[in-house]
Amino acid sequence: MSDNVTITRTKSPVKRDGALRRLIGFIGADNLSLMFALVVLVLLVTVVSGWFGLSGGNRFFSWQNLWNSLAQAIVIVGLLAVGETVVIIAGALDISIGSVASVGSVVAASVLVGVGVGTRLASLLAGSVFFAVAAGIIAGALCGLINGLIVTQLRVNPTIATLGTLAAFAGFAFLLAPEGKPVGVLTQPAFTWLAQGRFLADAPIPPLGGTKWTGIPVLTVIFVIVALLIHILMTYTDFGRAIYAIGGNATAARLAGINLSRVRILMYMLSGGIAGLAGVLLTARTTSGNPINGTGLELQAITAVFLGGAATAGGKGTIFGTFLAVILVGVLNNGMNLLGFNTFVQRVALGFLLIAAVAISQGRQARAEHVRTRIAAQD
Amino acid sequence: MTMTSPAAAPRNPVSPPDAAASLPELRGTLKIRNVSKAFPNVQALADISLDIRPGEILAFIGENGAGKSTLLKIINGDYQPDTGTLSIDEQALSFSSPRDAHAAGIRVIYQEPEIVPGVDVAENIWIGELPKRMFLFSRLRLNEQVRRSLAEYGFENALPMNLLGDQLSSAQRQLVEIMRALKSGVQVLALDEPTSSLTDEEVDRLFTLVRRLRDEGVAIIYVSHRIREILRLCDRIAILRDGSLVAVKQASEVTEAEIVRLMVGRDLSEVFQRRPAGTDxxxxxxxxxxxxxxxxxxxxxxxxxxxxxxxxxxxxxxxxxxxxxxxxxxxxxxxxxxxxxxxxxxxxxxxxxxIGFAPEDRKREGLVLVRSVLENASLAILRRLSRFHFVRGRLERSTVAGFVERLRVRTPSLDQEVGKLSGGNQQKVVLARWLAVKxxxxxxxxxxxxxxxxxxxxxxxxxxxxxxxxxxxxxxxxxxxxxxxxxxxxxxxxxxxxxxxxxxxxxxxxxxxxxxxxxxxxxxxxxxxxxxxxxxxx
The missing domain is CATH 3.40.50.300 (P-loop containing nucleotide triphosphate hydrolases)
Incomplete structure (x- = not known):
C-alpha cells in the first residue's frame, strides 16, 4: 500500500455551509427557479394585471378560486404528469397515457354500474366503489404492461410504441363502452364523492377574498398523496435508483446488473396505473365513463414534466419539480380565466411556456457541459 | 461560424514589421508572464512565464492534468487567466474569445477541428470570410485562391479540393484548419496532439509543413505525449507538471529519460512491479x-x-x-x-x-455521468443495501465512503456528479462499484x-x-x-x-x-x- 498520495476529501462542502445553502441544496436550484416563476406569475395575475386595467385578478386569492377552480383543475393532468415524469427520467416516453386514462374511465364506470365488460363481474362487485377504482387502475396497469412488452420484447422505440398504443387504446376504450356510448355514474353518489367531496369543510377558517372556506377537495388530496408516494419511490427505493440510472446511461445500468426489461415493464405499468387512476377520477368528475375523457391530456402532462426540469435525455428530473410545474401551468390557466382571456390565448401561452421551459433547461445543460469540458481539459 | 463582428472588443493590430526593434527579444515573440488559472478544487496553472519565439518550435509536454490544455486554451482565448498577462511586442493581449486570438495572429489547432460536413474543402477553409464580388460569392475566385495556397505548400494531392467536409480524414481535417490559419496570416500556431490519429506518412508530411512554417518565421507550439516525436521535431521543450513549468530545455541537450523524470517528478524505476502470487x-x-x-x-x-x-x-x-x-x-x-x-x-x-466487470469505455459503458458518485458506486449492490426495496441511506453512504476512501477517489463530495470528475477518479468510482460487490x-x-x-x-x-x-x-x-x-x-x-x-x-x-x-x-x-x-x- 502506498501512503504517499493525497488524502481524499469525502466531506461534502454543503455540510460546511449555512442553513440557506442546505435548504437550496435540498430543494434544488431548478425547483427554486420554478418557485420563483410561480411567485412572479401570481404577482402578474393579482397585482400587475390591475395596472393594465384588467379586472378579475383580485379574485385569485379567494377560497372559491383556490380550492374550487385551481386545485381541482390541476389534478388530472397532474397525476398523468407524475407518472410521465418517471418514464421521462428513464429516458423514454409514454404518449399513450391520455388513451389509457380513457380506458380507465370506461372500465371504472362499467364495473360500477355493471354494464358492458363489467356485466360479468357485476354480480360480484357491482356498486362497490373500491372495486370500480381498483378495476380502473388495473386496466391502466395492463395497458402499461402492453406498452412495456412492446418496448422491451419487440424492441420498438418507446415513442413509436406508445404512439401506436395511443391510437389503439383510444379505440379500445370505445370498444369497452357499450355501443361506444358513455357510461353514466350519476346514480352513484359514493363514487362521485371522489370528485365532489371535501375534507375539513366545517373547519372554522375565515373567509378569503369574499368567499367562504370550502374545504379541501378529495381530488386534490388524492393527487398530493400519489405525488408524494411516487416521490418516495423515486428517491428512496432501488427501483427509483434504477430508473435514474437507466435514463442516464442504459448500457452502464445493464452492466451494473440492472435488469432493464423488468424495470422498464414495471415503469410502464406504473405510468399506466396512474393514468388509469386519472381516468377513474375523470369518471367521477364528469359523472360518466366516457371514451373521450382522456383525449389530448398526454400533451399537457408532457409539457408539465419538461417544465418541471426533467432532462429530455433522461437521468434527471424530480417529482417535486413536476408538481411545481403542474401548479405553474394551473395558475397560468386559472389566471387567464380570471382575467378574461379566452382559451385560444391560453393555448398559445401554454405552447410558448413549453418551449421556454425546454430552452431554459437546454441553457442549463450547456452550462453543465461547459463545466465538464473544463474539467476534462485539466486531464 | 466565424462571422466578422464590427462591434468586437479592442483589436490588437499587429505592429508593422519595420518598427524599430530595440528589445533583445525577437519581434513577434508571444510573452506569457506569471499566468495562473484555478478551477474549483484545482490549481490548473500556477505562475507560468514563457516566451514563444518566432522561427522556433516549442514543445509543451506533461502528464494528463499537468496544465498543457489549459495553457493552450488561455493562448487561444477560450479561457481568461486569473492573473498574469500575454503580450506580443509590448502590446498587451486580452482575449475574450478565440476570435480575438485569431485577430492577433494566434491559432490553436485542436485534435478535432470544426469542419462543416456538407461543404467542400475550399469553402471550409474560407468559411466565414468567403470572397465576395458585389455581394455575390465567387466560387471561381475562391477555388483559385485555395488552389494557389495548397500548391504553395505542396498539398494539392494530400487535400483534394472537391472533397466534402465529412469525407476528410483526420489528417485532412487538420490541414484544413492549418490552411485557415495560414490564410489569415498566423504569427503563433499551436498544434494540440496533432499526430495522435495520423499514419506515419502523414506525420512526416505534417512535420515538413511545420518546419517550413517555422523557417518562415511562425512561432510554433507543439503539444504531444510522444517524447520521441518531440525530440525529432522541436527546438525547445517546456515541461509542465501539476500546473507549473518545471523546466524549459533545448531539445538537443536533453534525453528521453530526463524528460520523463521531469514530467513525472520521479524515476521510472519506482514504477510498480508485482511479485507473482496466486493459489491452486x-x-x-x-x-x-x-x-x-x-x-x-x-x-x-x-x-x-x-x-x-x-x-x-x-x-x-x-x-x-x-x-x-x-x-x-x-x-x-x-x-x-x-x-x-x-x-x-x-x-x-x-x-x-x-463476477465483476469494469468495461473499457468508462463514459459509455461504465458510468451514469449525470448521477452522483454515491449512486454510481452503489449501483451494483442496491439490492443488498435495501430492505423491502428501500435503500438504507446511511448504510449506503458509509459503505460507499469506505471504498471511496480506500481507492482515494478525489471528489469534493459523494454527491458530486461523476461526469465532473477527472478520468482517473471516474475509473476509481467504477472500481469502487465492483469492490462493493465483493x-x-x-x-x-x-x-x-x-x-x-x-x-x-x-x-x-x-x-x-x-x-x-x-x-x-x-x-x-x-x-x-x-x-x-x-x-x-x-x-x-x-x-x-x-x-x-x-x-x-x-x-x-x-x-x-x-x-x-x-x-x-x-x-x-x-x-x-x-x-x-x-x-x-x-
Missing part, C-alpha cells in the same frame, strides 16, 4: 468457447492471480470479457465458476455468480486507459492488493509494459483465439508481440465486431 484454487475456467468473435477459447484463472490478456485491438479480448459477463452470447463452450458450471445470459446473473472474479478491461501516470500507479497497487486478497483478476490491457509488470500469467489472443500462454521469464515484450501477430495474414473471423486498426500495436 480455480475461480474461473472457460473451455472451448465459441461465439461470433471466438473460435475455441480455453483458459483458467486462479484465486489470487492477475491474469493478463494481451493482443492487438480486435483480437476479441473485450468481447471475451463480455461473453463471460453475459453481455454478449456464446454459441458453445463451458464456463465454470469455482468448479461449478454456470449458465450466464445477463450481466445481473454474472454478478450473482461473483466479487470472486474481477474483469478489468483497459483500466488505465486515458488516466494520468499518478492515478495509474494507484490503480496498479490496487489490482495487486486485490489479487493478494484472493480475487482472480482478468486484466485486459493494450499497454505491454503494464501487462508485463502486473500479470502472473499472460494469455495472448489473436483473431478470436488464444495463441499462447506466457509465465515468468518467458513473458517478454517480444514473446507477446510474436504471439499477438503470429498469424497476421489469416482472415478475421466472420462477424468480428471491432475492425483491426492498423498501427495500434498492443
Amino acid at each position: 484454487h480455480e475461480v474461473l475456467r472457460v473451455t472451448d468457447l465459441h461465439s461470433n468473435w471466438h473460435r475455441g477459447v480455453s483458459f483458467h484463472i486462479n484465486a489470487g492471480e492477475v491474469v493478463g490478456f494481451a493482443g492487438l485491438v480486435g483480437a476479441g479480448r473485450t468481447e471475451l470479457a463480455k461473453v463471460i459477463f453475459g453481455e454478449l452470447t456464446k454459441t458453445s463452450g463451458r464456463v465454470l465458476v469455482d468448479g461449478q458450471e454456470v449458465s450466464i445470459h445477463r450481466p445481473d446473473e454474472a454478478i450473482a455468480k461473483g 466479487p470472486k472474479i474481477l474483469i478489468l478491461d483497459e483500466p488505465t486507459r486515458g488516466i494520468d501516470v499518478g492515478a495509474k500507479a494507484e490503480i496498479y497497487h490496487f489490482i495487486d492488493d486485490l489479487a493478494n486478497q484472493g480475487l482472480g483478476i482478468m486484466f485486459i490491457s493494450s499497454e505491454l509494459p503494464e501487462i508485463l509488470r502486473l500479470s502472473d500469467r499472460i494469455y495472448v489472443m489473436q483473431n478470436g483465439r488464444i495463441t499462447g500462454e506466457l509465465t515468468g521469464a518467458s513473458a517478454t515484450e517480444e514473446a507477446v508481440l510474436g504471439l499477438a501477430m503470429a498469424d497476421q495474414l489469416s482472415a478475421l473471423p466472420t462477424g468480428a465486431a471491432t475492425p483491426n486498426r492498423e498501427g495500434s500495436i498492443l
Whole structure:
C-alpha cells in the first residue's frame, strides 16, 4: 500500500455551509427557479394585471378560486404528469397515457354500474366503489404492461410504441363502452364523492377574498398523496435508483446488473396505473365513463414534466419539480380565466411556456457541459 | 461560424514589421508572464512565464492534468487567466474569445477541428470570410485562391479540393484548419496532439509543413505525449507538471529519460512491479468457447492471480470479457465458476455468480455521468443495501465512503456528479462499484486507459492488493509494459483465439508481440465486431 498520495476529501462542502445553502441544496436550484416563476406569475395575475386595467385578478386569492377552480383543475393532468415524469427520467416516453386514462374511465364506470365488460363481474362487485377504482387502475396497469412488452420484447422505440398504443387504446376504450356510448355514474353518489367531496369543510377558517372556506377537495388530496408516494419511490427505493440510472446511461445500468426489461415493464405499468387512476377520477368528475375523457391530456402532462426540469435525455428530473410545474401551468390557466382571456390565448401561452421551459433547461445543460469540458481539459 | 463582428472588443493590430526593434527579444515573440488559472478544487496553472519565439518550435509536454490544455486554451482565448498577462511586442493581449486570438495572429489547432460536413474543402477553409464580388460569392475566385495556397505548400494531392467536409480524414481535417490559419496570416500556431490519429506518412508530411512554417518565421507550439516525436521535431521543450513549468530545455541537450523524470517528478524505476502470487484454487475456467468473435477459447484463472490478456485491438479480448459477463452470447463452450458450471445470459446473473466487470469505455459503458458518485458506486449492490426495496441511506453512504476512501477517489463530495470528475477518479468510482460487490472474479478491461501516470500507479497497487486478497483478476490491457509488470500469467489472443500462454521469464515484450501477430495474414473471423486498426500495436 502506498501512503504517499493525497488524502481524499469525502466531506461534502454543503455540510460546511449555512442553513440557506442546505435548504437550496435540498430543494434544488431548478425547483427554486420554478418557485420563483410561480411567485412572479401570481404577482402578474393579482397585482400587475390591475395596472393594465384588467379586472378579475383580485379574485385569485379567494377560497372559491383556490380550492374550487385551481386545485381541482390541476389534478388530472397532474397525476398523468407524475407518472410521465418517471418514464421521462428513464429516458423514454409514454404518449399513450391520455388513451389509457380513457380506458380507465370506461372500465371504472362499467364495473360500477355493471354494464358492458363489467356485466360479468357485476354480480360480484357491482356498486362497490373500491372495486370500480381498483378495476380502473388495473386496466391502466395492463395497458402499461402492453406498452412495456412492446418496448422491451419487440424492441420498438418507446415513442413509436406508445404512439401506436395511443391510437389503439383510444379505440379500445370505445370498444369497452357499450355501443361506444358513455357510461353514466350519476346514480352513484359514493363514487362521485371522489370528485365532489371535501375534507375539513366545517373547519372554522375565515373567509378569503369574499368567499367562504370550502374545504379541501378529495381530488386534490388524492393527487398530493400519489405525488408524494411516487416521490418516495423515486428517491428512496432501488427501483427509483434504477430508473435514474437507466435514463442516464442504459448500457452502464445493464452492466451494473440492472435488469432493464423488468424495470422498464414495471415503469410502464406504473405510468399506466396512474393514468388509469386519472381516468377513474375523470369518471367521477364528469359523472360518466366516457371514451373521450382522456383525449389530448398526454400533451399537457408532457409539457408539465419538461417544465418541471426533467432532462429530455433522461437521468434527471424530480417529482417535486413536476408538481411545481403542474401548479405553474394551473395558475397560468386559472389566471387567464380570471382575467378574461379566452382559451385560444391560453393555448398559445401554454405552447410558448413549453418551449421556454425546454430552452431554459437546454441553457442549463450547456452550462453543465461547459463545466465538464473544463474539467476534462485539466486531464 | 466565424462571422466578422464590427462591434468586437479592442483589436490588437499587429505592429508593422519595420518598427524599430530595440528589445533583445525577437519581434513577434508571444510573452506569457506569471499566468495562473484555478478551477474549483484545482490549481490548473500556477505562475507560468514563457516566451514563444518566432522561427522556433516549442514543445509543451506533461502528464494528463499537468496544465498543457489549459495553457493552450488561455493562448487561444477560450479561457481568461486569473492573473498574469500575454503580450506580443509590448502590446498587451486580452482575449475574450478565440476570435480575438485569431485577430492577433494566434491559432490553436485542436485534435478535432470544426469542419462543416456538407461543404467542400475550399469553402471550409474560407468559411466565414468567403470572397465576395458585389455581394455575390465567387466560387471561381475562391477555388483559385485555395488552389494557389495548397500548391504553395505542396498539398494539392494530400487535400483534394472537391472533397466534402465529412469525407476528410483526420489528417485532412487538420490541414484544413492549418490552411485557415495560414490564410489569415498566423504569427503563433499551436498544434494540440496533432499526430495522435495520423499514419506515419502523414506525420512526416505534417512535420515538413511545420518546419517550413517555422523557417518562415511562425512561432510554433507543439503539444504531444510522444517524447520521441518531440525530440525529432522541436527546438525547445517546456515541461509542465501539476500546473507549473518545471523546466524549459533545448531539445538537443536533453534525453528521453530526463524528460520523463521531469514530467513525472520521479524515476521510472519506482514504477510498480508485482511479485507473482496466486493459489491452486480455480475461480474461473472457460473451455472451448465459441461465439461470433471466438473460435475455441480455453483458459483458467486462479484465486489470487492477475491474469493478463494481451493482443492487438480486435483480437476479441473485450468481447471475451463480455461473453463471460453475459453481455454478449456464446454459441458453445463451458464456463465454470469455482468448479461449478454456470449458465450466464445477463450481466445481473454474472454478478450473482461473483463476477465483476469494469468495461473499457468508462463514459459509455461504465458510468451514469449525470448521477452522483454515491449512486454510481452503489449501483451494483442496491439490492443488498435495501430492505423491502428501500435503500438504507446511511448504510449506503458509509459503505460507499469506505471504498471511496480506500481507492482515494478525489471528489469534493459523494454527491458530486461523476461526469465532473477527472478520468482517473471516474475509473476509481467504477472500481469502487465492483469492490462493493465483493466479487470472486474481477474483469478489468483497459483500466488505465486515458488516466494520468499518478492515478495509474494507484490503480496498479490496487489490482495487486486485490489479487493478494484472493480475487482472480482478468486484466485486459493494450499497454505491454503494464501487462508485463502486473500479470502472473499472460494469455495472448489473436483473431478470436488464444495463441499462447506466457509465465515468468518467458513473458517478454517480444514473446507477446510474436504471439499477438503470429498469424497476421489469416482472415478475421466472420462477424468480428471491432475492425483491426492498423498501427495500434498492443
